[in-house]
Amino acid sequence: MKQFFTPALLEWNQNENSRSMPWKGEKDPYRIWLSEIILQQTRVEQGWAYYENFIQAYPTVKDLAAAPEEAVFRLWQGLGYYARCKNMLAAARQIVDQFHGHFPNTYDAIQSLKGVGPYTAAAIASFAFNLPHAVLDGNVFRVLSRYFDIDTPIDSTTGKKQFTALAQELLPHAQSAAYNQSIMDFGAVICKPQQPACSICPLSKKCKALQLNLVGLLPVKTKKLVIKKRYFYYLVLQYKDNIYIRKRTENDIWQNLHEFILIETPQPADIPTLQAMPVFKSTFVDMSYNINGTSAAFKQQLTHQTIYSQFIFMSVTKQPEMPGYIAVPRTQLDGFAFPKTITDFLKKRELSLF
Template sequence: MKAFFTDKLLSWNQLHNTRTMPWKGIRDPYRIWLSEIILQQTRVEQGLPYYERFITAYPTVKDLAAAPDEEVFRHWQGLGYYARCKNMLAAARQIVSEFNGRFPDTFEQIQSLKGIGPYTAAAIASFAFNLPHAVLDGNVFRILARYFGITTPTDSTAGKKQFAALAQELLAPGQSAIYNQAIMDFGAVMCRPQQPACPQCPLAAKCVALQQQTVAQLPVKSKKLVIKKRYFYYIVLEYKGQVFIRKRTGNDIWQNLHEFILMETPAPLDAGKLESEPAFTSLLQQTPYTLDGISAAFKQQLTHQTIYSQFILLTAVKQPAITDYMAVPRARLEQYAFPKTITDFLQNRSLGLF
């Protein structure tokens, strides 16, 4: 599984990666360092002009170390996270004073510089010196969380440790620079936060999240209340004046309340295409029906979840073979408890809205 991952990633990089950036492939630790500081929590497109400006103004680390603070901050203006600028300047002067103007070439020494943490140290160590340190940035967290189906929060201590160890295991021996560059490019181009290119992904065959349909839910971050979105499609199936419902049980919301035939999907569905969904057809197998209508979308906000519901009105042509649900006369529905979403729906329907 791990060899597959690394092999596919490297071959994708070789065959399909067309991403170019001024600092890519170079060995000059000063330029690599500068690019990495600028790119912390910053998009490449946003940082690019700043990188060009800094390289032009300060071609070497000695130039930067000798520059007046105000001038350097002026160059940084508009980029944000200004502590980066302050630390960068301090590091430049550290390099001059402690390392005689020569960029340090061990991981520990690199990380001892101000503004350089584990990520930036690994990036410089690998790109400039091909040292075997795997980078762990937002891209790597996302790719590994999805590919291995890891739900450990990436912003927890345990998560950082777990992902760091895994990233290190996956690092291609002797190819640290190329591998680290490849995995970050892959995250930016293929395994994007939104709308990842799963159909074209060379890792798709073994991607746990893709198989489990949890790609959009990964990676998990613990900070802030994560409000999960869920998409319910309720099939209001009627036959001879009776409606199929069941009582909700189990470890989930709305325990002991009733509901119609539920089809939950991991993502919103085009209700018009519902009849071609495998889950829908398998649910209604051998139940001839007529489609009477589809309701508008209902939204309900719970503490930790947002529930989006839509109701599909069907009339069975013959006795349906639906298990786990009971047939209740429409007039008796008022004897059962339903979640607000469903009572809203029933209210609307009684008003003739559907």
């Protein structure tokens, strides 16, 4: 079984695999790294355009390291998991400062980069430097758990250890790049999460899950998701042509992205209720304002929460004191990175209401 697995996979890759991606076969570690960061927990189709935009904007790691954070976040806007962006920029600067602009070329040194964990280090080490490190991503978990009928939960510590060891054992050291590419493409194209293509699978005759009719039950995950609801009221405050925004810094979603004045409530609230809240009163103390209207409700589904947002258009005639906020002309809002809910709102041009 084990003896069959790797050669059969490589043969499939050679003869049947027609998957094509901009970074495939790439040898420049910078480009490989960039693609891997973008693709963490992200579908190839979703990351594709981002990769091309980043390569065009920052052709070398030095270009990226020299870039202003705002610009990098703006390019990342909409991709999610924004800590990746922060860490990516920090890693680029690490490479320039610590490694003198030369991409590190050992597994440990690669993993010392911000935002680079075991998977990404193995991917870069193998693709760029042909080092014998097996990748372990969602595809590999799925392929191995099915082919070998392993029901150890993949989100457990023992599961990670077990699959890491097995993946490493199956790796042909002389062909680590091809093998890693093969198993991930195979998982994406043949051994898919839903409706795997077992009928045309070249490994099917030795696949234990298929023999035991367990394909739909593997891999096993244990943890269940808890989703909470949150209610955001954004005060879009206008003075002359300026809108007030700030960067999110708290330990919460959308860190380092921008937003308007936020009032969060534990349940839906109407405007009088918001106006009665201490946070609202202290924001507008000694300030007369107008409320010019409200937007439609926006809903955004995240992994651990559902966010309902509404935008409230406000204006003042005297320049407001807004510590922590920056006044931005409407036409310059597109220089800042915002969460999806806000870019959706801005796209609707409801700002023209005032």
